[in-house]
């Protein structure tokens with residue numbers, strides 16, 4: 056409405072808009088009666104005071120404000136109001152404005168008829184049956200939306216709109232609000248629109264070249280193309296920590312003998328200076344929050360720091376000479392341990408700021424080049440890896456937020472990435488630790504993991520789990536609080552994001568992911584392999600869910616997984632059984648987006664197919680391996696951490712193994728089964744010279760569960776390559792059981808040797 060176009064007293068609008076008028080200071084008494092008299096005189100309609108609800112009457116600083124809304128059959132008429140501002144002392148009119156619907160008033164009788172014909176009454180309008188019918192129409196309407204088709208909440212108002220009784224429904228989605236109007240008389244959608252939530256102004260978006268998945272396929276070395284994508288949620292302002300942002304911690308001690316994650320959270324523990332990574336992190340964040348801020352823009356040199364990720368170089372990257380930009384300390388830290396006077400002490404150490412961005416063209420000119428030697432200095436100078444890691448982290452967090460990761464603080468704090476750890480013993484690695492994701496340098500034949508989103512997403516999977524499942528979580532299945540569940544679920548988080556990004560589209564290397572396997576529960580002897588059963592089972596479930604529900608299924612199952620993570624938060628001894636029980640419980644609870652019990656059967660069926668059941672009397676298929684020292688387990692002799700050590704410079708060592716396969720209730724291992732002894736192709740294999748490795752693998756067949764398979768392993772004392780700091784070689788024979796129809800093993804155990812240990816000579 057253009058008020059300036061109005062005459063001082065009143066004005067007519069076209070009939071479709073009804074009657075609008077503005078009455079200025081002192082022109083009429085400041086009463087609704089006076090206004091209605093005016094309106095009636097101008098419209099020849101007989102508005103009565105009883106046609107209006109008084110809905111607001113309040114003192115403003117400079118006037119008294121009253122607001123009336125027109126109604127018919129007790130239902131408000133859309134966009135009608137009489138608003139009156141008057142002098143608080145003299146009651147003199149300051150201003151009045153009227154927006155009335157003549158048509159509604161004139162058609163009062165026919166509206167009443169329509170209303171009663173449709174069997175409406177104030178009570179019927181609030182009936183559950185009507186509400187459900189309309190909800191159904193709304194759900195169908197929202198489902199049609201491309202990017203925001205989840206209903207988080209719904210509220211409605213009934214009103215008359217142009218002679219039609221309309222229910223205006225406001226649906227909150229993940230990213231915005233749908234306004235949908237349904238005619239209650241016609242039972243149809245009459246209007247709809249969608250508005251995204253206002254984007255917070257703290258962030259900015261720029262465009263850059265990135266790899267949507269990864270730079271190269273691990274198995275084939277094939278190179279994939281990069282493309283222009285948005286880098287979202289870059290902070291508009293950054294804390295300015297000066298030359299040495301963490302200097303306040305110079306004299307604060309975090310000694311190992313005061314490390315205690317539980318006590319650090321208690322008052323008494325804090326009195327005695329107990330600390331933990333989380334407590335230290337809070338201290339640093341408090342210090343950083345007090346720094347002045349500066350604009351993070353092209354003029355100042357933009358850094359890749361934002362809502363979900365900050366990009367830093369590893370503090371030790373200072374040792375790289377010929378970096379062509381100044382290496383300044385960043386306000387983000389990682390924890391370093393120092394040995395001081397025979398005691399271990401932790402310190403928060405600043406990372407280094409990355410390469411600044413001076414314009415979008417400058418950023419778009421950062422192109423990835425796959426250097427044959429992965430020269431870290433050239434990579435640092437190009438600045439591409441920073442962009443890729445920022446992109447990878449942000450995509451994951453943004454996607455999870457869209458799918459229900461909305462937990463206060465946990466879902467909104469950035470992860471801190473540290474690139475180019477120069478430590479040579481850390482080469483070819485990426486890992487998660489205490490809110491940080493860390494990258495190293497790479498050997499020429501390895502992939503640069505900073506350009507590999509699924510790797511970034513796996514590591515962040517550990518981070519998301521740590522945030523939601525808590526830092527006090529304990530795993531029952533493995534020692535050291537680090538289990539197959541953790542590895543399998545990190546793989547699964549990565550899988551969720553791959554699926555979110557690709558919607559099932561193929562890409563080179565997709566089928567090489569570890570999560571795609573046939574490994575069963577109870578059929579491995581180390582957590583790397585155990586994780587395959589967890590991840591594999593989750594993957595099986597998601598495949599079925601997506602086949603049944605499509606992309607919506609991905610969102611729903613992610614919602615379920617996140618809820619199961621919340622419900623297992625800080626579980627002191629989480630096992631496969633308790634994890635899946637909590638998934639089923641989360642399923643039973645249902646959610647804003649899930650039906651109660653929606654995934655019950657899918658979860659149960661997937662578990663049966665992985666040699667797993669929650670039933671107490673369930674007997675899984677088994678693979679028992681025995682040798683001269685008893686049974687091979689995850690903690691026995693010949694396991695990863697306790698390899699059989701044998702000394703000498705020549706000769707051959709021999710071990711006689713017996714393999715006993717049982718199919719149990721699960722019938723997971725099927726006969727005749729194939730047993731392959733793999734010497735070469737497993738991860739990190741190749742240091743020991745095994746007899747028979749020329750014809751790798753050695754293949755056996757087991758015809759029934761009564762047959763015991765005898766295998767003789769022979770290895771040369773003479774190492775093929777030394778892979779241990781003490782001059783020895785450590786390696787394993789990979790005992791893998793295949794069902795006839797499977798390309799991947801259903802059971803696998805590793806038998807470890809460590810040979811030619813120098814000090815025995």
Ligand SMILES: [Zn+2]
Pocket residue numbers: 513514517541542545
């Ligand atoms: Zn991992």
